[in-house]
Amino acid sequence: MIPANRLAHVKEYYFASKLREVRNLQAAGKPIINLGIGSPDLAPPTQVITALNGGLTHKGAHQYQPYKGTLEFRNAIADFYQKYYQVSLNPETETVPLMGSKEGILHISMAFLNKGDEVLIPNPGYPTYTSVSKLVEANPVYYDLNEEGNWLPNFEALAQKDLSKVKLMWVNYPHMPTGASATDEVFKQLVAFGKKHQILIVNDNPYSFILNNNPKSILKAEGAKEVVLELNSLSKSFNMAGWRVGMLSGSEKNINTVLKVKTNMDSGMFYPVQAGATAALKLDKSWFDSINAIYQSRRTKILELAEALHCKPGKEQAGMFIWCKVPEGKSSEEFVDNLLYEYSIFTAPGFIFGDKGEGYIRFSLCTAEENIEEAIKRVKK
Known part of the structure; x- marks a missing residue:
């Protein structure tokens, strides 16, 4: 049987193949410290586990659920956006749960x-934007981000591109x-850019509560719903990556367009998962304070590791990663492989995120502090 033509230009996800290599090294007895992927190692909130367990005995829990999610879950999404982002959403028409934002x-x-x-x-950027575009036989057009521009879009450079065939923009x-992090002004410019060129702007926003004192949604910008969709996720902010729970928000028109696809792809999210997610979204700020205290302590240790490796971290970073420039004269792949085979430490090479990521590596904060301390000891020996 011959694979579909759409697969000809789509490669296996880097981590899928690289983690097989890491597992093989572990099976051979290598004590690998994994600082490569952003899979939270901390537990979800206890209230979430309680709600999940309670949901198992709810009447109708094991039947098909509404395609648009339960009303309780959608209300919780709307309340969450109002509380933390000051964005008003109609829970009936302007938001829909997803089985992870990657699905979205x-x-x-x-x-x-x-x-x-x-x-x-x-x-x-996130490699999935490219692979999914190729899967639907659209053509990726890359816009460069750089450290000098604080990794923000250069609207003057974007204006020089031929945008006549561009229909969608990932941010x-x-x-x-x-x-x-983007400023309110950048989000305002993105909305204006989308309106001017009739381009749908999609902001992927799973990291706004991790080591970030000022969570933002692009939907707060005036007129944003006309040309913007926003993805969000419980994977990072509530340590629920394996649950596969996210949400999509925007105008009724755009949500309904997506639902034409989604309702043909699944038959609703398992009720107990929605019950747990609803409980998560109702938590107060003390939850984020508690996990960020842990991440901040880990961040301090990762910066010590980066210094020992002569890597230079960027400034003012939010989220659960530390982005660092590798020493001059070494490629990111070479540097990562040397760390893996010499010190049994795995990190992510910057080139997998695009050629503008070459020369950088990414450390994850999703491992216990004692593992980071062990990594430091290995490097300093």
Whole structure:
């Protein structure tokens, strides 16, 4: 059987193949310290586990659930956006739960992109934006981000591009992998850019509560709902990555367009998962304070490790990663492989996020502090 043509230009996700290599080293007895992926190692809130367990005995819990999610969950999303982002959402029409925001990337692309349409994708940026665009036979068009510009879009450079075929633009703030945050003015400019060129702006926003004192939503910008969709997730902010729970918010028109795809792809989210997610969204700020205290302590140790490796971290980074420039004269892949095979430490090379990520590596904060301390000891021996 011959694979579909759409797979010809789509590679296996880097971490899928690299982690097999890491597991093989572990199986051979290597004590690998994994600082590569952003999979939270901390437990979800106890209230969430309680709600999940309670949901198992709820009447109808094991039946198909509404395609748009339970009203309780959608109300919780709307309340959460109002409380933390000062954004008003109609829970009936302007938000929908997702089985992880990664699902939303595919659904949005299927809903809005035709073969040959162009998609603006940040470089560096999340590799899935590119792979999904190729899967739906759209053409990626990269816009460069750099340290000198604080990893923010250069609107003058964007204006010089031929945008006639561009239908969608991916943005991601706080940014992964660099940790850069967008200002209110940048979000305002993105909305204006989308309106001027009739481009759907999609902000991927899973990191806004991790080591960030000022969480923002692009939907707060005036007129944003007309041209903006925003993805959000409980994976990072509530340590629920394996639950696969996210949400998509925007105008009724754009949400309904995505639902045409989504309702043909699943039959609703398991009720207890929605009950747990609802409980998570109702928590107060003390939850974020508690996990950020842990991440801040880990961050201090990672910066010590980076210094021992002669890597230079960027400034003012939000999220659960530390983005660092590697020493001159070494590629990111070479540097990462040397760390892996000489010190049994795994980190993410910057090149996987685009050619503008070359020369950098990304450390994850998703490991216990004693593991980071052990990594420091190995490097300093």
